[in-house]
Structures are given as C-alpha cells and as structure tokens.
Amino acid sequence: MAEQWGTFITGGIGFIGVLAGIPVGRWQVRHQARVEHQQWLRGQQQEAHLALLDAWVTCVKEFQEAVDQDQVSVEHHLVETHPGDGWEASENRIWEHTEAISKPVQNALERVALLGxxxxxTACSQLAVALTGLSQATLLEAGGPMWPDTTACQRSWDQAEAARTAFLKACRKATRTAPEPRRQRT
Incomplete structure (x- = not known):
C-alpha cells in the first residue's frame, strides 16, 4: 500500500506541475512577444528618424534654392514673358512648388509621430512649426516684385536649424537609452 501512495503522490506532484506550467508558459510567450515587438518598434523608429532627417535636409535645401537669386531672376523673367497676369501665375507656381517641397517632410513627420x-x-512638433515657418516665409510677397522676403526666409532657416538640432538630440537620447526591464500589464 505504501508503494501506491508513493505513486499517487508522485502523480499528484506531476499533475500540479503541469497545471502550474500552463500559466508560466503563457507568461513566457506574452513576455517574448512583448520583447520582440519592442525590438521591432525600436528598429522602425530608427528608420523613421533617419528618413525624416533625410527629407528635412532635402526640404530646407529646396526652400533655399527656391528663393536663391538665380531662381528669383528666372521667376521674374517668367512674369515678364507670361501673357496676361504674370504675377498671378508666379504666385500659383510658388504656392505649388512650396506644397511639393513640404509634402515629403509632412509624410515623414506623421510616420515618426505614429511610432514615438x-x-x-515633442521634437517633431518643433519641426512641424519650423516647416510651417519655411513655407510661410517662402510664400511671403509671392506674386509681387518684392518676392522673396529674404529677412523672413533667413529667420525661418535659423528656426529650421534649431528645430533640426532639437530633433537630433531627442533621437540621440531615445536611441541611446536602453529599454528598461519592468513588469508590464497586458
């Protein structure tokens, strides 16, 4: 009879182990999924940050080229040779060009904002404000002989550089900070 109790106790311990193993196994699977998701998200964030920086550099360069003296001369020549209201056509071209320059950065900003x-x-918000400033400065005096307002453009470039620097600092901090292991509730 003592042998049967030993078998019964051994079987009971095994059964309890199986029952305890189910929640432990589930916890391990959830934890592993969470860790893998965090790793994936971190990689996506880094890609989005780099894409935004590339788009930003291109955007600022294109805004500067749009109001470059050579481009202004071309625009004024187009106004003089345009049949009808050349200034209105010039304003339309400048508005369309400004929108085309801004669009890639707006898309990249949305992606970064989505991923965190x-x-x-917060740094993205500063870039968005600077992008609006670049657009407004470029459009200031558009459709008139005083275009571009070089003072406003210079201020917007300075604001854009400050926003870019703040974004770089934020990205550096986010990238260099290791994730902290902590208990997370699902």
Missing part, C-alpha cells in the same frame, strides 16, 4: 517615443514627438 514621446521625447521625439
């Missing part, structure tokens, strides 16, 4: 983290979201 919060410190980078």
């Amino acid at each position: 983290p919060e410190i980078v979201d």
